Amino acid sequence: MTRFSLVLLVVAVLLSGCSPPETPEERADVIASIVNQARSEHDVPGASVAVVQNGEIVQQLNYGVSDRATERAVTDSTMFQLASATKIVAGTAVMRLVQEDALALADSVHTYLPSLPDAWRGVTIRQAMSHTSGLPSLVDPQTGDLRGGGTMDAAWQAVRQKPLRDTSTTTWRYNQTGFEIVRRIIERVSGQSWEAFAQEHIFAPADMEYTFFVGQPVPDSSRLATPYREDYAAFDFAEAYEYYIPTAAGLFSTTGDLARFAQALSGGRLLAAESREQMWTSVPFEETTIDAVEGYGIGWTVDAQDGHRRVWHSGGGKAAFMHYPDDDLTVILLTNRAGFDVFTPTKEIAELYLK
Secondary structure: OOHHHHHHHHHHHHHHOOOOOOOHHHHHHHHHHHHHHHHHHHOOOEEEEEEEEOOEEEEEEEEEEEEOOOOEEOOOOOEEEOHHHHHHHHHHHHHHHHHOOOOOOOOEHHHHOOOOOHHHOOOEHHHHHHOOOOOOOOEOOOOOOEHHHOOHHHHHHHHOOOOOOOOOOOEEOOOOHHHHHHHHHHHHHHOOOHHHHHHHHHHOOOOOOOOEEOOOOOOOHHHEOOOEOOOOOEOOHHHHOOOOOOOOOOEEEOHHHHHHHHHHHHOOOOOOHHHHHHHOOOOOOOEEOOOOOOOEOOOOEEEEEOOEEEEEEEEOOOEEEEEEHHHOEEEEEEEOEOOOOOHHHHHHHHHOOOO
16 A cells, blocks of 8 residues: 555545544554654654554554665664663663662662762752753753763763752753763662663563663664664764763664563563552653653653553654553654654554544
């Protein structure tokens, strides 16, 4: 079926008053229309979709190429860069430690990192993970570059010389500094590197075979998607991002692995139900610097879609993971085109399954 035919199918369903697509085949056709329209409008080389419903992977669909030069097709095991969607893994890891009584969300970050400035003593782990800490940014807001000359070590030294931006904790302000602090706390508490902790406590229990961080060995380079910028030029992520905070970005994964993550999370293999609810409960704030953010928990955006509770995160304008706890539904869309509106097609796919 051509893309034009798929668009006609969707229009016909909407205008005829017929029942919405119900069978896996009908829904796959509509998903193809949604994704391919986004690919056409934004010049997205390749995309992969997974839908998990009631603990089962009900759709796993792939479109286009993972690399334009070789024309490698996208498959279920194509590895895409997740960017800020990495934060949902960090949130899950923190809640594992909370569940084990290794730390508490209300603890001061100073408890675990006493070398932090005294002025930061009032910042809690919950605030650091929810962008309500008022911490200064590792990135210079004037230049957009790392503070201190361009290395993470220098930026870490420089940011600790800065005062809190806001001590009221009533403003939601996207800020990576809290995630770097939490990475250091995880390593202090667990005695493992962040990467080793994530592998042992998240990836292995969820059977995530092709998930890794920048700087780690690539499980299979033939499965790695080439990322493309807004100007449609290919780029090397590791070179383009000489610095990154591994709890906040830098993770690569597949729709297959993320579908298994969703199954493990909903099935209680990673967190108990009470821990999940804590993670998905928004902190209170009165103002936000990003209007689209209505709520934020522990590494997860919290809001609703047409009355259905939704927890999610996107990354780099190219990856999205949306979970609907009360519907036991997860929709994952990964692409290799940075900086486009990945949120809208992901939401539209979810609409096919929400009652």
